[in-house]
Amino acid sequence: MSTRLENGAERPLVTGIGGSARPGSSTDRALRVALAAAERAGARTSVFDGAFVARLPIYSPGSLDRTDDARELLTAVRLSDGVLLASPGYHGGVSGVVKNAVDYLEDLRDDDRPYLEGRAVGCIVTALGWQAAANTLAGLRSIVHALRGWPTPLGVALNTAEDIFDPAGDCTDEKAALQLELVARQVVGFAGMRHPARIADAS
Numbered sequence: 001m002s003t004r005l006e007n008g009a010e011r012p013l014v015t016g017i018g019g020s021a022r023p024g025s026s027t028d029r030a031l032r033v034a035l036a037a038a039e040r041a042g043a044r045t046s047v048f049d050g051a052f053v054a055r056l057p058i059y060s061p062g063s064l065d066r067t068d069d070a071r072e073l074l075t076a077v078r079l080s081d082g083v084l085l086a087s088p089g090y091h092g093g094v095s096g097v098v099k100n101a102v103d104y105l106e107d108l109r110d111d112d113r114p115y116l117e118g119r120a121v122g123c124i125v126t127a128l129g130w131q132a133a134a135n136t137l138a139g140l141r142s143i144v145h146a147l148r149g150w151p152t153p154l155g156v157a158l159n160t161a162e163d164i165f166d167p168a169g170d171c172t173d174e175k176a177a178l179q180l181e182l183v184a185r186q187v188v189g190f191a192g193m194r195h196p197a198r199i200a201d202a203s
Contacts, residue, residue, distance in 0.1 A: 012191035014038040014184070015076045018086030018098050018124070019050025026126040026160040029169045030180060031086040034124060034156075037184035038084070043191065046076050048101065059103035066107070074107055081191035082120045084184065085144065089127030089136035094143065105147055116149030120190030122183040123155040133157035152186040154179065 016035045019028035028050045035045045056069055066074075077083065087098040094102075108115050123140045127133035134157050141151045156179045158164065164173035171177040 012043045012081035012188060013076075013079055014043040014045050014082045014084060014187055014191070015080040016045065016047040016049075016084040016086065017053065017073070017077075017101055018048075018084075019053065020088050020095060021050055021054035021097060023051065024169070025050055025088065026158070026165060027086050027088045027124070029165045030124050030126055030156070030158060030171070030176075031084060032169060033165075033171050033177065034084050034086075034122065034180040034184040037181040038082075038188050041185050041188040043082070043188045046080075048073055048076070050097070053101040054097045056097070056101055056104070059100055059106070061106060070104055073101065073104060077105060077116075078108065078111065078113075080119060082122070082187035083116060083149065084122045084124065084187060085140060086124040086126075087136060087140055089125050089129075089132035092132050092135040094136055094139055099143075102143060102147070115147040116144060119149055120152055120187045121149040122152045122187045124158070124180070124183065125156065126158045126160045128159070128161050130157070130159050133159055150190065152183055152190070154183050154186055156180060156183050 016031045018031050035047055039045055087094045105115055121144045125133050125137045137155045137157045141155055144151045158176050164176050166172050
């Protein structure tokens with residue numbers, strides 16, 4: 001995990017979760033572009049990328065044993081004011097490693113804010129085609145609803161059949177970049193409505 005939590009504790013925290021096991025994947029890049037936009041909007045960010053979620057053990061609800069990685073993820077979500085959730089579209093559905101990471105949020109069921117309650121969640125999907133991207137986005141938003149989160153009005157579906165990221169990870173497609181910017185700003189804006197002092201202090 002890489003994080004920028006060292007300063008400005010009064011600023012809202014947006015946690016990014018997702019990606020794929022492939023280093024430098026389009027999903028990882030899309031998530032990082034959105035997190036950078038959240039920072040520009042006044043948030044602190046933390047990220048649990050594809051390499052991180054890929055090494056989480058398969059979630060077992062019957063076991064109380066949690067790895068250090070799993071505890072780190074759960075702590076970050078507990079502290080978060082908003083979440084950016086990103087998945088590749090595999091065969092029209094959320095990838096296994098991303099779904100497994102989300103399954104760990106069952107451990108938050110008895111919290112004062114259970115699951116994703118009170119948090120805006122921006123959903124981002126990348127896929128090699130519009131059909132898989134759209135279907136996966138709908139599934140991801142349904143998962144957020146089930147976890148009591150607030151999917152942002154904009155959900156981002158990106159067709160990566162053509163390269164839309166450069167080698168540095170920047171988004172080279174103007175429309176895609178704008179969507180990632182907007183979804184991040186919606187997450188931060190919702191955090192501002194729930195915690196207006198935080199956004200005021202950060203601006």
